[in-house]
Amino acid sequence: MSRIGVFICHCGENISRTVDVERVARDVGRLPGVAFSTDYKYMCSDPGQTLLKKTIQEQKLSHVVVAACSPRMHEKTFRKAVEAAGLNPFLCEMANIREHCSWVHENIEEATIKATEIVGMMVERVKKNRVLPTITVPVTKRSLVIGGGIAGIQAALDIADAGHEVVLVEREPSIGGHMAQLSETFPTLDCSQCIMTPKMVDVANHPKIKLYTYSEIELVEGYIGNFQVTIKKKARSVNEDTCTGCGVCMTKCPQKKIPNKFDQNIGMRTAIYIPFPQAVPNTPVIDRENCTKFKTGKCGVCQKVCGPGAVDFEQEDSLIVEPVGAIVVATGFDLYTIDEKPKGSPIKGYGEFGHGKIADVIDGMTFERLASASGPTGGKILRPSDGKEPKQIVFIQCIGSRAREKGISYCSKVCCMYTAKHTMLYHHKVHGGQAYVFFMDARTPGKSYDEFWRRAIEEEDAVYIRGMVSRLYQKGDKIVVMGSDIAVGVQVEIEADMVVLATAIQPQKGADLLAQKLGISYDKYNFYSEAHAKLRPVECATAGIYLAGACQGPKDIPETVSQASAAAAKVMTLFSKDQLEREPIVARVREAGCVGCFACKKVCAYGAVEEKEIRDRQGNLIKVVAYVNPGVCAGCGTCQATCPSKCVELDGYTDEQVIAMIEAL
Amino acid sequence: MHLAQQQHTFEPKIFAFVCTWCTYAGADLAGTSRMQYPSNVRVLKFPCTGRIDPVFILKAFQQGADGVLVSGCHPGDCHYIAGNFHARRRFAVFRKLLEFVGVDLNRLQFSWVSAAEGGKWVEVVTDLTEKVRNMGPMTEFKELAMEEQWSGAINTPELKEAYNAI
Numbered sequence: 001m002s003r004i005g006v007f008i009c010h011c012g013e014n015i016s017r018t019v020d021v022e023r024v025a026r027d028v029g030r031l032p033g034v035a036f037s038t039d040y041k042y043m044c045s046d047p048g049q050t051l052l053k054k055t056i057q058e059q060k061l062s063h064v065v066v067a068a069c070s071p072r073m074h075e076k077t078f079r080k081a082v083e084a085a086g087l088n089p090f091l092c093e094m095a096n097i098r099e100h101c102s103w104v105h106e107n108i109e110e111a112t113i114k115a116t117e118i119v120g121m122m123v124e125r126v127k128k129n130r131v132l133p134t135i136t137v138p139v140t141k142r143s144l145v146i147g148g149g150i151a152g153i154q155a156a157l158d159i160a161d162a163g164h165e166v167v168l169v170e171r172e173p174s175i176g177g178h179m180a181q182l183s184e185t186f187p188t189l190d191c192s193q194c195i196m197t198p199k200m201v202d203v204a205n206h207p208k209i210k211l212y213t214y215s216e217i218e219l220v221e222g223y224i225g226n227f228q229v230t231i232k233k234k235a236r237s238v239n240e241d242t243c244t245g246c247g248v249c250m251t252k253c254p255q256k257k258i259p260n261k262f263d264q265n266i267g268m269r270t271a272i273y274i275p276f277p278q279a280v281p282n283t284p285v286i287d288r289e290n291c292t293k294f295k296t297g298k299c300g301v302c303q304k305v306c307g308p309g310a311v312d313f314e315q316e317d318s319l320i321v322e323p324v325g326a327i328v329v330a331t332g333f334d335l336y337t338i339d340e341k342p343k344g345s346p347i348k349g350y351g352e353f354g355h356g357k358i359a360d361v362i363d364g365m366t367f368e369r370l371a372s373a374s375g376p377t378g379g380k381i382l383r384p385s386d387g388k389e390p391k392q393i394v395f396i397q398c399i400g401s402r403a404r405e406k407g408i409s410y411c412s413k414v415c416c417m418y419t420a421k422h423t424m425l426y427h428h429k430v431h432g433g434q435a436y437v438f439f440m441d442a443r444t445p446g447k448s449y450d451e452f453w454r455r456a457i458e459e460e461d462a463v464y465i466r467g468m469v470s471r472l473y474q475k476g477d478k479i480v481v482m483g484s485d486i487a488v489g490v491q492v493e494i495e496a497d498m499v500v501l502a503t504a505i506q507p508q509k510g511a512d513l514l515a516q517k518l519g520i521s522y523d524k525y526n527f528y529s530e531a532h533a534k535l536r537p538v539e540c541a542t543a544g545i546y547l548a549g550a551c552q553g554p555k556d557i558p559e560t561v562s563q564a565s566a567a568a569a570k571v572m573t574l575f576s577k578d579q580l581e582r583e584p585i586v587a588r589v590r591e592a593g594c595v596g597c598f599a600c601k602k603v604c605a606y607g608a609v610e611e612k613e614i615r616d617r618q619g620n621l622i623k624v625v626a627y628v629n630p631g632v633c634a635g636c637g638t639c640q641a642t643c644p645s646k647c648v649e650l651d652g653y654t655d656e657q658v659i660a661m662i663e664a665l
Numbered sequence: 666m667h668l669a670q671q672q673h674t675f676e677p678k679i680f681a682f683v684c685t686w687c688t689y690a691g692a693d694l695a696g697t698s699r700m701q702y703p704s705n706v707r708v709l710k711f712p713c714t715g716r717i718d719p720v721f722i723l724k725a726f727q728q729g730a731d732g733v734l735v736s737g738c739h740p741g742d743c744h745y746i747a748g749n750f751h752a753r754r755r756f757a758v759f760r761k762l763l764e765f766v767g768v769d770l771n772r773l774q775f776s777w778v779s780a781a782e783g784g785k786w787v788e789v790v791t792d793l794t795e796k797v798r799n800m801g802p803m804t805e806f807k808e809l810a811m812e813e814q815w816s817g818a819i820n821t822p823e824l825k826e827a828y829n830a831i
Contacts, residue, residue: 070693099696100708110704117707516741523781541686542744585712605746636745637716653716662724665707
């Protein structure tokens, strides 16, 4: 007979406000098999856990049910406590009476009845729980970092400096990401390239970092400590080993008028190109869509002029498999594009602002390229339409951000600060020019941030107008900006030479597809979800995968770097042990009943089911049965639901346990 | 709202079989967001919808469930790569069987609720509760199960015939 102990948590008042916890403890105490039941203010607190441990020993409890918050929150905590008291941790179950009961119901009677039933259900379940030994698996002490922006670079350097190998994968031909595109950075106005490029070089030279640029993640298999990642290395058409980076090919290439994405399409590049002069690696890529050789078969100038003979038109995409133990996802952000919206996207554009139609209406990133010393204008602020210096410039904030009616309700966090920076850069570069900013609120939390914004207004002559813009239109070579000043309550009309839109931050395109490959979750905007908003902000719910930077939500550089280092620290924690303990929630085959139909093998997405021969003592084959490799099994249980003879069981979710739960209700 | 609820003469029993990664987390989110929904639902957590055996649904009806909800990750978002696809296919077939047996399919709902969709969870649960409430209690399976339990053995000519044929 089991001696079950039930512990009902008040969670301060969170549960006890709507659930009569004493009554639940009393009613549950009468269930067969329950030897002890009590309620306590905070079960997860130190005294609460001590009470749990003491009671297990004093009452000689065989199983434990803790009725408190979601098991996603504290299951580990209580299982650890139970283990410390000498019980197998898997003989402890949690009944969720907070998220699924007290917080979602107001009626005390209803909530109390429901809580009693939930606890009763878990009591029946725990009776059928079996002792499960923990499974240890070896850890591959190599890490994969996806994305070579500042987040990925920081994480890769931190992990590599700790002595572990890092595989860094970047989709573009060079690492650097968006930070390499920026001109100067707030709040110190130091040049982005000056602080970024040395880090890029560090990555390239680091003996522990294996860099794959112009590559994408094709497939991710395995689990924490033992991932197998297939990387697609796209054909560069230039041999990385022999290319010296002299750049002759680029000077000779006849195709010179291809818009450079790195320069927000206002600068031009050749068909064989590096995106920017400080690119790492300094090996060009042939853009096959625009190359004359690939389009017509004639040309090949780059190949002829290349001294080391590195240009290779025959190169093909290759697939490389890398074993890693941990993955840091740092895919960063993309800017909200105002004009084109993918079909079926809930996010709407801003047709009224004429972006894409009026040449001198640009976004913030384009302004960064104009202001950058390495940009297409050499750092001069010039209008894209006629190359004239704009004497009046209007910045409009919150384009896309905080606009529920347009589909995005979040704040992009960095725009207030970078717009203040833009007004300063403009003031420094265009003497006698006037900058106007239309804003809703200025959000400047951060060290020295508010001082920076005040400086833009007080010392750098930016005029801030609180209100939004309703319409923009071209009038001659001017752009008329019509907006409102709600502080004064008047309509404002400004004839501007140039308009800069502070567009919202969105996750990278294809972020959802990558998440599906990794098996991690994402929110409705495609930002990746952390395991816990406050307490586990860099981990994914999927073990062994960590997040860094703007792929998880809008972030500025300091925050991104902090998160990247935090993710690296998590990876190092994982790598500090040779063996990893994993949850023993794996499937097991009852060989006596298995008929060897291998339906389980067909449905197993992990290839965990193997064929096992059973022989008698003489070595004659009796039958072939299924065998589940516990190291590979992920514990989904699809095999169990599929097995026609019910001979494979998922520990922790056996039919017995489930039926016991259903029968309890 | 409570007054309105207390006026009902029939409170349906709803079982929800959910996966731990998406829908359970979505239901948790509904909790942390303090959304309100009818208290009729009892949640059973599974690692994946792929683990949910159709037998559990039959068992739930036998235990007196008036409605059953099965919910997991959106197609393509499965934490276990493809478990929800297996579940989807399995339940498509299972629905046919239930229909053949004569169960009103409105009592059984399949949906996808992600970890970020606390609001959708509330909507799905509330809708199903209201729908089942209007349909009234489901007694057939429960009565059969009771009969089986109390009669000791099932003794029908058809079964005997089938038994002899083996």
